[in-house]
Amino acid sequence: MQPTLSVQNLSIEYQARRGRVQAIRNVSFEVHRGEALALIGESGSGKTTLGLGIVQLLPSTAKITQGKALYRRDTLTLDALTLQGKALREFRWKECAMVFQSALNALNPVLRIADQFGDTAKAHGYLQGRALQERAEQLLRMVRLDPERVWKSFPHELSGGMRQRVLIALGLLLEPQLLILDEPTTALDILTQRNIMDVLKELRAKLDFALIFISHDLSLAAELADRVATVYAGKIVEIADVATTFQDPHHPYTIGLINAVPTLRGAKEDLTSIPGSPPDLIELPPGCKFHPRCPLADYRCREQEPELEPIKPGHAVACWQWRSARAAMEKFRS
Amino acid sequence: MAVTATVSTTTPRSFIWLEKIANNFLLRRLVKAFFTIWIVTTLTFFIVRAMPGNAVDILIQDLTAAGMSADDARNQAASLLSINLNQPAHEQYLEYLANMVRGDFGKSYKSRGLKVADMIAAVLPWTLFSVGLSLLITFLLGVGLGALMAYKRDTWIDHLLSNLAATLDAVSPYLIGLLAILTLSVTWKIVPIQETRGALSPGIQPEFSLEFFADVFMHVKMLLLVYVLSSVGSWMLRMKSNTVSVLGEDYVTVAKARGLPDTRILTAYVGRNATLPLFTLLAISIGYVVGGSILLERLFTYRGVGFLLGDAIASRDYPVMQGVFLIMTVAVVFANLLADYLYGWLDPRIRISGGGQ
Numbered sequence: 224m225q226p227t228l229s230v231q232n233l234s235i236e237y238q239a240r241r242g243r244v245q246a247i248r249n250v251s252f253e254v255h256r257g258e259a260l261a262l263i264g265e266s267g268s269g270k271t272t273l274g275l276g277i278v279q280l281l282p283s284t285a286k287i288t289q290g291k292a293l294y295r296r297d298t299l300t301l302d303a304l305t306l307q308g309k310a311l312r313e314f315r316w317k318e319c320a321m322v323f324q325s326a327l328n329a330l331n332p333v334l335r336i337a338d339q340f341g342d343t344a345k346a347h348g349y350l351q352g353r354a355l356q357e358r359a360e361q362l363l364r365m366v367r368l369d370p371e372r373v374w375k376s377f378p379h380e381l382s383g384g385m386r387q388r389v390l391i392a393l394g395l396l397l398e399p400q401l402l403i404l405d406e407p408t409t410a411l412d413i414l415t416q417r418n419i420m421d422v423l424k425e426l427r428a429k430l431d432f433a434l435i436f437i438s439h440d441l442s443l444a445a446e447l448a449d450r451v452a453t454v455y456a457g458k459i460v461e462i463a464d465v466a467t468t469f470q471d472p473h474h475p476y477t478i479g480l481i482n483a484v485p486t487l488r489g490a491k492e493d494l495t496s497i498p499g500s501p502p503d504l505i506e507l508p509p510g511c512k513f514h515p516r517c518p519l520a521d522y523r524c525r526e527q528e529p530e531l532e533p534i535k536p537g538h539a540v541a542c543w544q545w546r547s548a549r550a551a552m553e554k555f556r557s
Numbered sequence: 558m559a560v561t562a563t564v565s566t567t568t569p570r571s572f573i574w575l576e577k578i579a580n581n582f583l584l585r586r587l588v589k590a591f592f593t594i595w596i597v598t599t600l601t602f603f604i605v606r607a608m609p610g611n612a613v614d615i616l617i618q619d620l621t622a623a624g625m626s627a628d629d630a631r632n633q634a635a636s637l638l639s640i641n642l643n644q645p646a647h648e649q650y651l652e653y654l655a656n657m658v659r660g661d662f663g664k665s666y667k668s669r670g671l672k673v674a675d676m677i678a679a680v681l682p683w684t685l686f687s688v689g690l691s692l693l694i695t696f697l698l699g700v701g702l703g704a705l706m707a708y709k710r711d712t713w714i715d716h717l718l719s720n721l722a723a724t725l726d727a728v729s730p731y732l733i734g735l736l737a738i739l740t741l742s743v744t745w746k747i748v749p750i751q752e753t754r755g756a757l758s759p760g761i762q763p764e765f766s767l768e769f770f771a772d773v774f775m776h777v778k779m780l781l782l783v784y785v786l787s788s789v790g791s792w793m794l795r796m797k798s799n800t801v802s803v804l805g806e807d808y809v810t811v812a813k814a815r816g817l818p819d820t821r822i823l824t825a826y827v828g829r830n831a832t833l834p835l836f837t838l839l840a841i842s843i844g845y846v847v848g849g850s851i852l853l854e855r856l857f858t859y860r861g862v863g864f865l866l867g868d869a870i871a872s873r874d875y876p877v878m879q880g881v882f883l884i885m886t887v888a889v890v891f892a893n894l895l896a897d898y899l900y901g902w903l904d905p906r907i908r909i910s911g912g913g914q
Contacts, residue, residue: 258907262647278814280813280814301672312816312818315813315814315815315816316816316817317816318812320814320815321814323807323810323811325816326808326869328807328808328810329807330808330811331825331830331901332808332830332904332905333829333830333833333904333905334825342812342815342817342821342825343815343816343817345817346816346817346818346821347816377905379905379906389721390811393815435891468904481872499782513847529664
């Protein structure tokens with residue numbers, strides 16, 4: 224089966240006063256229908272830039288320097304990065320909906336929820352009036368909201384979690400084939416976060432879209448995703464299915480991330496953080512971008528950047544030391 | 558207001574309706590408004606009397622300057638102005654308040670026998686018209702250009718308009734007026750300044766005809782131009798900064814991601830949210846519509862409220878000054894009240910509810 228979205232060799236740069244910020248460097252991945260891909264990484268690793276790039280909502284200082292994002296539906300194939308005007312407007316939300324991390328402010332404060340649905344439907348020539356309301360009420364119920372309460376409300380009359388769920392319902396209105404969720408639970412408290420995650424899992428079971436889930440939270444990714452891509456300094460350093468990522472990671476960075484997550488039963492001493500901080504994206508270190516923080520780095524890592532290479536079907540790692548990484552990292556922990 | 562709620566449970570039944578009246582939002586605002594008006598009226602009453610000289614002194618000065626002997630001038634002035642300035646101030650004040658409550662603003666000192674209310678009524682329409690129209694033009698122009706500057710920010714058009722707006726905002730209206738006369742009337746001779754004096758040409762009657770409106774426009778155009786030029790800058794800059802901040806809001810990005818047409822985003826998402834705060838300012842500005850500018854109306858010899866006030870101050874015509882200040886106060890106070898209601902109505906986040914919720 225053809226993937227819904229295949230991103231090929233995508234690079235995105237920002238023009239800053241100090242120089243060019245290489246936010247995304249030569250990234251390729253695929254998402255299939257009914258599949259959820261999680262992009263995980265620290266803040267500033269370029270995850271959000273990637274999402275914004277696909278729907279062409281990057282700020283004007285950003286530039287896509289190379290690459291394609293091929294989107295496929297039925298027999299239609301188009302490159303999302305070259306769309307313009309009407310075609311771009313139609314691609315957004317109808318084919319690819321993006322739910323942003325700042326749910327609190329994502330809805331126009333002076334329009335009722337009903338009007339926000341109406342606007343979206345009208346812009347894409349979708350249902351109107353009574354039929355639209357019925358469809359919207361169905362979606363609102365799906366995200367566990369009471370349509371009676373929500374439909375005529377203004378955004379400020381709803382809580383943060385409710386607003387986020389309204390936005391998710393709004394995202395599903397036009398039945399997009401691709402849904403990008405950018406840190407959908409970040410600004411919310413832990414109970415609301417749980418609620419949203421349950422909603423998302425339910426939706427995944429019921430509907431059949433391709434999902435890109437951007438998060439820095441490994442546990443959320445583990446819960447929702449089928450495959451996990453670890454992003455470091457604008458590059459995917461490891462990609463594998465969710466079980467492999469958590470049970471058999473091979474990149475020292477992925478291993479480090481997993482070791483930094485507290486578990487319910489594990490001892491406090493088992494937690495280790497990754498030393499140092501993410502590199503400056505303007506002046507990237509030579510060789511592997513993770514080498515200054517990597518306990519396994521040798522001369523080769525400092526000079527030559529490893530490319531993502533498949534080590535097993537469906538598992539690719541960008542590390543010179545991947546064969547010995549797991550065992551070596553275990554040693555370093557003790 | 559939890560406090561009110563607990564009080565009402567202990568209040569005897571018969572007083573509940575009294576409490577309801579006391580908690581009524583509009584009523585409370587009205588009482589406050591009238592209180593403000595009374596304070597300003599009182600201050601005005603005493604401040605105009607604290608100005609150096611009085612109506613009689615000024616008239617004597619004028620008469621002697623015209624060549625009359627000091628004694629003749631004094632007699633003439635006394636007979637012209639049959640007013641008793643020796644009456645104690647507090648008696649005058651109480652009399653003034655009593656008359657005002659009955660709707661009587663008194664009679665002018667200088668234009669003997671003329672009622673202040675009539676004098677104001679005669680000039681008020683011209684000021685309402687000129688300032689009102691210029692406010693409308695200024696608002697629309699300011700909002701339009703401000704939004705344009707924000708959309709085109711950091712291009713030459715933004716730099717040009719921003720600098721122009723800042724300059725216009727900084728230069729005094731009177732100076733702009735003088736410059737307008739100097740350039741348009743004196744140097745380039747586009748506008749014959751002699752003909753535009755006054756609010757209407759002699760012989761033209763107020764009626765619903767093209768001739769009348771053309772004449773009205775002919776007389777008001779210079780004043781209108783200067784009003785617009787001198788106030789459009791601040792509207793432009795405000796609208797620009799509002800629009801720039803709204804453009805950075807997440808809901809605008811999300812609206813784009815939702816594939817909404819640009820026109821819809823410009824009007825309902827950016828435009829509406831950026832102009833919201835301006836409506837309060839607009840409503841407050843409406844309060845100043847009854848005032849007019851003393852300096853500009855004199856400069857263009859446009860007989861409006863400002864012109865009348867300027868005359869009254871020059872001749873220490875207390876009743877006229879008090880009358881003009883009073884209507885200005887009333888207008889500003891009620892415009893503020895309107896602004897509060899308007900904002901609550903336009904912005905769902907600040908809906909005002911009756912009672913003390």
